[in-house]
Amino acid sequence: MADSPAQNVASGEPRAGGPRVLELRVHGIKNTAPHDLIGCDLEQIEPVGDRDSLSGFWTQKDPPADSPTRVEAYSWGNLARTSPSSSFLKGVGRVFGQAFWFLVVPFALANAAYWARRLPAPGSGSRTLAAGAGAGTVRLFALLLSLVFTTTFCALAFGLFAVECFPATGIGQPTAMCKQLPEALDFMTGWSRGQRLALSALVPMAAILAVFVTARLATVRNLAPARVRWNEETGTTEGASQASRGGPFLASPGLWTRPHVSTVTGRAHIAACLALICILLLSDSIGSFWPRNCQTALRMLSGDCIEQLGTAMGQDVLAAPLLGLAIVLLLASMVTVAFFYPEVRAPWEDEVGNKWSNVLWIGGVGLVLATAGQLILVPTPDVVPSLPFAGTWVASLLLLTALVVLGVSGLFMRSGPAFRFATAGGSVSSAVLIVWAAGMVDDWVLAIPAIITVGFIIYYFGLQAGDKAKLEGWHGRGPGIFMFAAILTSHFLSSALVLGTRKFLQWPMDEELPARPEELWRGAGGSKVDLDELLEVPAIYGVTGGLLLFGIALALVGFVPACAWLILKRGLLPMQPPTQTGPGTRPVQPPSYFSDIDVDPLLPDEGPGPERRNLTYRRRRLSALTQRGEAAFGLLTVLIWLAAVLAIAACAFWNGAGATGYRALLLGPLRAIQGDFAGWGIVLAATLILAFMVLNAATSKEERPLAILWDVMCFLPNAAHPFGAPSYSNRVVPELARRIYDWLQAPAPAQAQANAGPNHTVLVSAHSLGAVVAVAAIFHLKACQPELDFKRIRLLTYGVQLRPYFGRFFPELFGPDVLGNCPTRGPGLISIDPWKKAREKETALPGSASLTLLDLLRDGQATSPVWRNIWRRTDYLGFPAYSHCERGNDLDVYAVETEPQRSQFAVATHGNYTATTTYAKVRGEMLADWPG
Template sequence: MGDPVNNASKVPPMLELRIHGIRNTPPHELLRSGKRSLKPDDVELSWGDELAGFYRAKVGAGAGAEGTVVDAGASAGVGASAGAGAAANGDSPRVVEAYSWGRLARFTGVGMAGKVADAAVRTAWFLLMPFGLTNAAYWSRPLPAVQQQAVTDPVTRQAEPRIDYADNKPRGHDGAGRIRLFALGLTLYFVVTAAVVSMDLIAVQCFPADVPDQERRVCSALPAFLDGLAGWTRGQRVVMFALIPIVSVAALAAIAYLARTRFHPRPDLGNGTQVVAGSSVEEIAALPTLMIRNLWEARKEIRYNGWLHVWAALAAVGAIIAWDGLWTRIDGIACGSLGTFFTECALRMAPGRIGLTGMAMVLAWLVAAGAVVLAGIETVRKSPDNPDMPSRDGSSLMGWISGGAIISVVAAGLAAVFSGAPVGGVPGATRMLGLGTAPAGLMFVMLVLILTMSRLRREGYDKRTLGWRGKGSAVFSTLSLGAATILSCAIVGAAATVLQRNLERRAATADGMWRYGSMAGDVLMPPSVFSLFSGLLLGVIVAGAVAWGWCTWRAVRSMTWNTQEAAVSELLSAYSADPPLPQQEAAGRKLVAARRTASLAHRAEAVVSLLAVLIFLGLLSALILGTFKDWWNSGPVAGLYRLIESMGVLGLAAAGATIVALAVMSAKPNSRPLALLWDLMCFMPKTAHPFGPPSYGERAVPEFAARIAAWLDGTDGAPPAKTGMVAISAHSLGAVIAVSALFHLKSTRPDLPFNRIGLLTYGTQLRSYFGRFFPELLGPAVLATAPVGRTKLTAAGSPDDERMVTGEPTVQFDVNLSHVLGAGPNRWVNLYRKTDYLGFPVLYKGPGGAENVGTDPYAQEMDPFTYQFLVVSHSDYLQAPQYDEAIAAVVNSLPAPET
């Protein structure tokens, strides 16, 4: 930025602040206007660093000789119409800046360690997806209403705001604890998956040393230097390979810590986080969540929760070691049913029969199970209902949990290492005992939690105005568990395929699987719930494809609004051109196809709900089939059961291919597969799962707010001028960041002149997606918009349907976007087009009635500057002539600068 210059005349009063969306438009494209284009070398960073920052065009870059500083009436920076808008405000120049934040969720920025962590994050995109979806579930739950009170600081004697609950309802009924408990279950699910591969498939099944006459058999797919482990005892190998799930959890925790991005500006950057000293604090009875002052700050609760997950994972490994070591010592093969467990196995657990090491394993298992249970209790007990509220009262249980985890792992490990051969020479099981049923047990617990989340209720909301009728937490959690199970199936299936050498059946021996001789039954046995879900996954995919195809056919047939004549007529009207259009029939076909694609894409909410239902049924079916495997396999439906089980290999292969393909896509610079889903789950602070992907909002929101505050304060290289104005130009998800920044400023800098801030959005999902999925964050009561319903799968899906008001808003906040920006026309203008697959109308409506109704100008669907006819969709709004008109309308709605 350079040093401040004491010359107020150098502060241009108008700042057009552009922010990109999901596509991560680079700064040189974001700074273009109309036909004027820029190259990457034409822009320079004025604020920020390599992660995120504000860019300006260099002087003389592109078509304009003045860069992005625009004199009144000129068009070099934002077009002729925008220049006229500047002239209406005191003939003052304008600066155009582009805020680029796209690398926040994919780069760590800590030197060489950051580059290594960045590669790890890209490689582990989809290992983190279930955790990120859990975070989205946390913020989609019914958030408690809060209020702001004035509290006098005993030291400074100044009034400071404090957030408290706006009602007297008991805490813990909003689902925060249940979602955090579900997140803990996901971590244990990950640990069990890693344990199945390392401790079961490799340490036990690939070294059948305890099987008579097979003492030297080793899976030939393993490196030769591991052959010596065949001479170890089963317990010693299990303890050695138990390091893999422990290291895996440690790696997840390290990636989560290194990948976090924070905003800690220097004092002279204008951080926008302090209330002016001595100013009065307004008491607000109904406060939007976005106005919580420290909402975007990294808090201790998530670090505390992270340690809970780490210790619970360690305790789970100790429990796995102890359980297997105990039952292999007393002939665990005979414990195949509840009857034999009580009549035969339980009798062998007498201290005199299991020995000292057996007693140590029993105690280790009890301590480990207790540590996991305490971690679950602490997760629920310490779940804050609101980010600004302290955690629940009561002493911490962390010491007991960590101590129990360490003791259980050490005790179980030592007992397994020194236990020797099973008592009485009884051969051990050919599988790791307990790991076959552990995934099913965790799946059952998480499915029950999902059912309880579906019962969460919001008061004062019409269900039609809520995403998935208010069951967002259950939907996101179902997608999370489904993604985690698919990942587990892919990991376990890929490991089994490699170890069985299914892809290369000729190696050191005739059948290829075993080194030093063949062995009957050369098939590894992963947990049945994984293979069953993999088989059912094909059915889920086929059922979803059939349902989507039928609904699409019905929807397309009902799109009577989407005709070539109407499309061409609207294009000519938007372009201010006279008919006929060259190649009018071909242009009409292109427009109709693009509009149809956009309309079908607008049914994303309905498609996701269908997908969630199918995934839930698939998980439940796999759980039932795997739990009662003996009955299904011998009953009248044995043939169907075997068919599903045999299809598991195909399902695992399909899941693995999908993961590999998406991982390759995510490894490209500045790319994000499934970008909308990723941005939905990474926007809000990471509060549910500590190992989830980083929240770009933790930096982007306060940084964008700080830039606005610095401009209005006049600290951009000069003393305060009290004449600054800001016109925000936000595309797609950038609109969500911009609106959040405005509320953040309203809570932290209430002294700013908000009447000198205007908002232009385009291609946005504010009202139709974010407002429905997260109603307490960005719903109608926050945006001051009319409620809207979702587009059904078989509906016509015209823009008129997407603008239709659904129900009456019953929930109101004392502060909404209309209060922040100020009432009046064109304070918020939204551009949209029918070919935009991610953009919707907003239909801005303030509480005052018609005088507060904003506009949704229509942006033409043809790029006016390409040589051939090109239909534009979600991007390229800056080239549309309606953009210049819209930004001029926003600028003209702002008051003239003070003199």
């Protein structure tokens, strides 16, 4: 490859006579192509230095000779967008790979909850990066999500397949089977229940292995190459310890290059999942010896049934000790995950942890093998009709209950003592519901969880929210918000998977159609059988799915009158600017999303004209509408919370459905929710998801589904769940930081040797999420090279979410104390301008960290444009980076709202900032009068 006259492309180093300023352009969530970032044709770019298909730097082959800067584009989108499984899964297999990315969305949300906690200042205690309060809670929550994942596949393999699809037809006779199953499985009609369950255990184990392998492959791909690392992994970087103590969290050495969830955590998750599989299988084995009248919650805790349970355990002598070992293994895995690591990241070498985790997962594998052998060798008694597989019914209910308890505690995790009270209150409520479901107390006891829930909701809506909490995302309830989002997605996906499979197995016969047993059952070889049974699944899937869709239906019904009220009473429509009254120019209005239209300097002096002004005004309104998402989702979380509590109560009530009185009156609505809403609505949603996955796999081939969602969720280091999609920032942040360092440390050109001070400088130009990456890279550079002259780095951002989103959702990482900007409140839900109240309450507060981003870049220089941010109101994802107010704000610059390089007028939104006249003007100002 030939080098251009102004730059050394092969190595990326400056050449004598070439530009001394490097302009690094970093794309955002839109994954802009390198040639579009640079502003040239595809054939005019070439790679810089070492690169691969996932990320790399690009530059123009023949830049203009008089160019004051060397422009490079950093492309990292493939790290976030592509699936590592696509290299070995082709065709149909790729669809399954896409499905697993959907299934691990809750894991990524749990990771976001981990970083939304209140993080202690680095070096403030005995550890460099202490995990802080709530770390164990979120990690335990993540483990429960893994158990929900396992229970879902157990419900498919054990409940639907091994038991429900092979009902007994008579003592000593071959069992029937679902007609939808292939004839290749006819041999299983002669197997015992235990033998089928033992074989079916391969399904949840394969699902766990698939997720583990997928996450592991992505982890390897997302590790930073050796060429971009310093010595921070071993802690030997000079000045590293001083850089971390008292400084921002992002300036901690090794934050992006050291593991955050280790193999110890991953093995503990695997051990817990294997232990749960054994518990479910062994419980069923013991339960087969239990009398049928003890198989309901109202009877199982009675004295007679407890006595009979002892007799059943005596008849199955191997199951009881194996069950005890499985419970111990599950508890040991939970303790390991929750309390093993007191820091946010794991050590590089952990011999004790590796040995302990090996004991856990090897013990899990041994227990599975022993359980399978016990099921195969010890035949269970034939019972007609067959007993349901009750383990998944109980496990799914208990797991949802535990998740809700931890989610409620997460809502108050940043509130100090309220965190402990919320955990205690949620635990008491759950215990009361379980005891009530078992028939041990009367219905009056339900007043206890009702009162506690109402108290939580009142507390949630701000009785304790102080001024500081109002400056944080969802008033400081971010961890719980993310956790309830994980609960919603995990149970929706589980319900869709389980109910969709049942719908397939029961098709075309269903509860709504006349009973036609011949359409559902058959014997081996296609022989006819006389059965009138239907397939049953754990009630939690139908109830949660039904309540979800029931809530969506209610929301849609209420949406129309709510919009009408907003339109008529709040003035959100008609979407026209205020009419001008009287002669003269339009009056100047206070700055808001709906003030006068900014004039493009390229347009005639008389302004943009009424038609263009109206189009711009409408686009501002649409952008303002999308920016109400935080407030809307906070309200949605309360609905998710209530729906989960109602689902728990409904499933507990279902066990006592035979009672008389008011309970009988509730059976009809409950059956409608569990059957009608869940039966068809969830299946429809699952069908749409499957169609989306097939379409995505057929067109983009390698991109993950909902790619933009992955870009945002997977930025933070994966510290809570080992099976979530790993953070691409583990590679992007060190790679970008190293490119900046290499340019700054390159030998000075010969003609500049006489200059006093530094010669090479870097202007980091970042769009949208790329600005978050750039900020992290600058702080990472400070952690690794604390003596570097940071006056030689300047930052130009545009279309960013640093202040209202990242800074409020993750205050200790990107808050005003770290960036040095003004704090802001969240958007309003029903006000015309969603940021009106935030702007009115806006005040500049000094940063509490010893080093802010502005301080770092200024490095003692009070007056210099070290950071500029461009934004526009028509950008639904672009916001001011310092303040909404103009007074004292020399950082934010307002961009023209006309789409550049278009033959006809178009309103600009989130893209094409670099092609605007505003960008050229601000860029020129930042490059001029650069010290050194």
